[in-house]
């Protein structure tokens with residue numbers, strides 16, 4: 525029995541990397557997926573490989589694009605049971621160089637884009653059979669000091685927003701005329717370093733990734749499939765009594781500083 529038979533999912537930024545792996549995993553477990561992205565050509569080729577998937581343009585920074593993509597996904601798939609908010613934009617800019625435009629370039633897609641997606645998808649998630657499920661991709665950057673102040677602050681924002689939404693939408697409510705609302709589980713996955721084009725696009729960034737790899741107790745950086753497995757768990761009924769949490773999926777990176785201490789770490 526597939527965990528997502530009969531379920532539908534919309535995934536943002538699903539043309540590459542982690543989003544693509546999530547689309548592949550949910551499809552493999554029976555879901556019909558809307559592969560959404562600003563890179564529609566790549567989204568189309570991902571969707572073409574996945575049974576029952578559709579490709580849609582969705583720029584999470586553009587309210588009209590978000591509205592259109594959610595409406596199209598719901599119409600073409602017959603609803604939205606699962607929303608995976610995967611888009612995030614990092615910057616590597618120190619505070620003294622962080623002007624207004626750069627702050628918005630990073631925080632708007634990473635935090636506000638997620639808010640836009642959730643707001644727009646809310647009516648569909650609330651009518652999902654067995655409850656809606658939202659999984660947002662944060663980062664270890666949202667949980668500790670790892671640099672990149674704007675990106676990290678936006679990723680930390682996802683953690684708190686998820687806690688509040690988990691409380692607001694966790695249980696069925698009855699309104700004054702006796703109509704019942706639906707419910708939604710909201711959770712976060714916080715990846716450590718994952719081998720995507722973010723790291724593999726140049727020799728310099730590959731070298732940086734190899735140096736960072738030494739800080740991982742499990743001795744390797746993550747693969748997109750490591751994150752997709754956690755997303756699938758939180759979106760599935762296996763996690764039916766889990767809401768409002770942030771699950772670090774980071775090869776032990778946040779466990780403690782011993783690995784980086786001379787004479788203690790390896």
Ligand SMILES: NC(=O)c1ccc[n+]([C@@H]2O[C@H](COP(=O)([O-])OP(=O)(O)OC[C@H]3O[C@@H](n4cnc5c(N)ncnc54)[C@H](O)[C@@H]3O)[C@@H](O)[C@H]2O)c1
Pocket residue numbers: 536537538539540541542543560561562563582583584585610611612613614633661662663664714715716717718719720721722723
């Ligand atoms: N790779 C890592 O080491 C790592 C670590 C922690 C967290 N993350 C997070 O995981 C998520 C995915 O990262 P990735 O490494 O797979 O990146 P990626 O660049 O491989 O994929 C990101 C996707 O998002 C799309 N995208 C970018 N801006 C968009 C927008 N405005 N609207 C819609 N789509 C947009 C891109 O076209 C791309 O397909 C991000 O939120 C990132 O912050 C990544």
